[in-house]
Amino acid sequence: VRRNPQEPEFHQAVQEFLESMEPVLVRHPEYRKHAILERLVEPDRLVSFRVPWVDDQGRVQVNRGFRVQFNSTLGPYKGGIRFHPTVNAGIIKFLGFEQTFKNALTGQPIGGGKGGSDFDPKGKSDLEIMRFTQSFMTELQKYLGPDVDVPAGDIGVGAREIGYMFGQYKRIRGGNEPGVLTGKGVQYGGSLGRTEATGYGCIYFVQELLASRGLELDGRRTVVSGSGNVSIYAMQKAQELGALVVACSDSAGYIVDPRGIDLELVKRIKLSEGGRISEYVRERPHASYHAGSGGIWSVPCEIALPCATQNELDAAAARQLASAGVIAVAEGANMPCTLEAVHLLLAAGVLFGPAKAANAGGVAVSALEMAQNSMRLSWSFEEVDRRLHAIIRDIYRNSVDAAEAYGFQGNLVAGANIAGFRKVADAMILQGVV
């Protein structure tokens, strides 16, 4: 805390992680000897830079950009770019720290990184987005390369922004290196299935959780927070498997549709028109809109999927969910549950899928996109989806096994932490003190 003042999200992520490490350090004294934990909590580097751009009124605006290259033990730095006014060094560091272990869990050869800016894309014109994004990449490109650091999307950064970044990268660096970014359009090197991957992966993880108690998703009342990339494709796969998704949200409020969310309508409002989720009830008058996004966890459900942002599900929400009989909670977003909420849910016997494992599908398919780019070929949607499903099953199995091996039976928070940590830590020892 003294070394990293004013970074509460980073402290939270590290604390959650360290809670799982005690028995690992007892059984493997070599990790202490090589100061693995001390080295892991210190990123390789964090760059911060000015992003000047000109808005539609001709005024000069200045934002701050970040890239944290956290750990490259297993491969090139890999992790998304977030455009959101709350972005600061502490948030980028928490995301980069988590990303290192998530990426290790996928079994793919990728290290951990993360980046972003405090730029707020809401209400900006397409040209403003392009000018900002080009300025951002003009500085960021100094640190990137297909074998060095490979960003992707995150909150506020989708296929459009990745396209503008890729265009600017090529313009500055010359040549054509599609492997420098993932989440690209399928027209120019993107992978089929990447858009859907995080949401689909989260549902595949829920299937594994439920199967451990002989249960299925079919017919289960499900609540999914957010209505962005992760939420939409989590809802899509859940509905495909027969779940009744009754609520979703955006940062202003949530909707409840007892007949089941009309996903095509949500996609139209949020993806095509860039509108607010409140508009849903205009076309579906039997549904209801409630201001304030946090209230979504008061909607009774059996499956709860926080897929919006960090710390959106707190202890009060966890109590509400548990007393309403929730069976499983899986984190589609990064660190959406507070530490206290996680402890409460685990203590209540709720099946819990931590972010590192439950939302690893996105980065797993990003790694598959890098592999396809290197081979200069593209796999079918079915091929990518099959590989995604297999990777998520492996992550689940490895997390369960690690939890059992270190005395955390049924606690996949600890299991995922330990399984990811051991991969990185063992490889760090082999690479010497660097």
Ligand code: NDP
């Ligand atoms: P998007 O920008 O596509 O969507 C974010 C959604 O969350 C929007 O609907 C936004 O609403 C909503 N939101 C933001 N803050 C709140 C809040 N406080 N309460 C309720 N809703 C809120 O982002 P993604 O879907 O890509 O990312 C969501 C989460 O998933 C993040 O934590 C991200 O790090 C994580 N993640 C994403 C991956 C990916 O592949 N995209 C991979 C792994 C993790 P509004 O429209 O009002 O802003």
